Amino acid sequence: MKALTEFIDRLTSWRIPWAEVMVIHRNETVIRYRSGLSNLEEETPIEEGRIFNIYSMTKIMTCVAALKLVEQGKMLLNDPLSAYLPEYADMNVRKRLPGGKLEIERAKKPILVRDLFTMTAGFSYDIGSPSLKEVAEQTNGRVPTRAFAEALAKEPLLFEPGTRWNYSLCHDVLAALVEVVDGRRFGAYIREEITGPLGMKDTAFDLSEEQQSRLLPQYEYKDEQGRPVRKDGNGYRLGTEYESGGAGLLSTVSDYALFLNALTNKGTSPDGVRILSPAMVDLMRTDHLTDRMRGDYNWEQLKGYGYGLGVRTHASKAQSGSLSPLGEFGWSGAAGCMAIMDPDSGLTVMYAQHLLNNQEPYIHPRLRNIVYANL
Structure with a gap:
């Protein structure tokens, strides 16, 4: 070659x-x-x-790790994420009104487990968002993976889950999901x-x-x-x-x-x-x-x-x-x-x-x- x-x-x-x-x-x-x-x-x-x-x-391995749990029947792609990570039960979403003004509303659709894999949950890739800065302070710079997921849930979504694609922190949340479903770090x-x-x-x-x-x-x-x-x-x-x-x-x-x-x-x-x-x-x-x-x-x-x-x-x-x-x-x-x-x-x-x-x-x-x- x-x-x-x-x-x-x-x-x-x-x-x-x-x-x-x-x-x-x-x-x-x-x-x-x-x-x-x-x-x-x-x-x-x-x-x-x-x-x-x-x-x-890393994302390829994270998805394989989580798909192993799907194979074992420990979760399904169509499960609501909040069944495992309760902080994702009632999400807010940013809506742009006809005049261009941004409004925060309650999301109508739940985030599904599949949305984490497919980058369709509505998250951003903003690692400097207020909630993430706050969790870094609260944990003295440790930010365990599970604590990160709890913090991210406070940020409003960019769109209704499952409706659009956005490259984002989805697979970081997937790592926290693996921890909760499996029990190991x-x-x-x-x-x-x-x-x-x-x-x-x-x-x-x-x-x-x-x-x-x-x-x-x-x-x-x-x-x-x-x-x-x-x-x-x-x-x-x-x-x-x-x-x-x-x-x-x-x-x-x-x-x-x-x-x-x-x-x-x-x-x-x-x-x-x-x-x-x-x-x-x-x-x-x-x-x-x-x-x-x-x-x-x-x-x-x-x-x-x-x-x-x-x-x-x-x-x-x-x-x-x-x-x-x-x-x-x-x-x-x-x-x-x-x-x-x-x-x-x-x-x-x-x-x-x-x-x-x-x-x-x-x-x-x-x-x-x-x-x-x-x-």
Whole structure:
């Protein structure tokens, strides 16, 4: 796959400090390539086993964690969320009146469990909202995941639940739902039910001292300076005890690829560890958008894709211009990593970089087409 290695080299000579790609076809790693510098100041080349923020690629694992509970009959997608998180029983919603004035009204529809998966609950992604600032003060900066969900319920919704799509804190609330339904802390549940059984040793919300030594510097590309500037930390981590189901995990390329490949194999790893049933993986990659929601789901790089239970899913080749088959699914993260899972081709792609202002609309569709053209 010369075209792929050349593309990765092109990215790292352009504006991405380092980039890495791992392609697994029918459980065999067919290409693994990395280039660039992990530390620009010290000019260190990128090496194996380095840990980075996967941000919103956490969402895939959070949804799998919650779907396991659906499989076990512990909750249903069509249950009202308030059956488990009572603070969501009587929600307020912002309504714009004909004259443009905003009014706060009582929501007519309940938030359903499915609305958390599909980003249709009506939440925003405002991590600086008054209620979230307040819970940070009240808990002395700890913000346990369950306390976060209680606080968010005080904020008015942007729309009636189930009527529109908005990328938001839905999956962070989903993590709190898992805690309540299962009884364990979200990170412990993830470790005992998913990462542990799959042999993933480097994927967690908090790192050991040894792992901390492998954590990569993070950069942000400053257009006005024309260069990447060091910017460490995770702005979505609202407190020391906050396990963000939406953006909190750290991982490595090799580690997260184990999880992605199990989903490519319809929920079971090559050595027989089952994290989801094939039927649930198919439900996860079914497009759950209505026509009304499609207008909200309008990111350039997602043309021709629908949205399933926490993942993009390929729905129209004519619109996407993508060489992948329909039903290819995955998601990406704020610093530019991307997952491709494709049960029909037996293909898994884990792409990684650690740069905010990540150039996703340019990189991801091109990367996908290069991989599929060479399959």
